[in-house]
Amino acid sequence: MKQKTIIFLLLFVFVILVGSLFAYFKLFKKAKDVHYHAGFQVYVDGKLQDFSGAKYMLVKPCGKEEKGQEEDEQLEKAHLHDGVGDVVHVEAEGAKWKDLFQNINFNISDKKQITGYVNRKKIENILDYPIKSYDSVVIFIGKADEKLLKNSVTKKRIIEVEKENRNC
Ligand SMILES: [Zn+2]
Structure with missing residues (x-):
């Protein structure tokens, strides 16, 4: 007993x-765990680019861990989900804006002039600039028009997207 x-x-x-x-x-x-979001827009010669197409989306369910794949680590840094083309998901440390464009296969470092703004402030070397939570980035390729900055992605919009995809 x-x-x-x-x-x-x-x-x-x-x-x-x-x-x-x-x-x-x-x-x-x-x-x-790293997971935050930021807004972005890209204009090519004054024309807003649409990144909401399926080819820019990461189809893999977010948050799913797959170990030992370096390619995934790169994708985790910056990707798009659910047909939302103006809010980037960051799920790894050290993400820069160039990581997003690399991951969505958008050739940004062309011969044309690149002008970047973070929260309406001009930033040198925007592609090497870290993606920060709730930042709103506007990148002009070719012609830059500061008047368009007023249409940049708002924090409200980013929060809305976060609410829509609770699991992402
Ligand atoms: Zn997310």
Whole structure:
């Protein structure tokens, strides 16, 4: 009887320990998980580009971990989801704007002049600029027209997109 109680107690303690360790690592991992969004627009000679087409979308369900694939790590940095062509999802550290264009196969570093704005402020070397949460970026290829900045993606719009895709 006594031995049984001791075994039961030991088992109980063991289960609690394993359970809290598991919970701790899950929480820890969650805190480390990168996932944020930013708005962007690209104009080529004054014409707004539409990135909402299927060919720009990452079809893989977001948040799914696939280990050991470097290509995926690059895709995690910046991608588009669900037919939304003006809000970028960032799910890895160190993402720059050029990562987005690389990942959606949009040849941005052409011979033409590139002018970039972050939250309506002109930024040098926009492609090497980090993607930051809720930033709104406008990139002009060729002709730059600052008047168009007033149409840039708003924080409200980014939050709306976040609400629509809770799992992304
Ligand atoms: Zn997302």
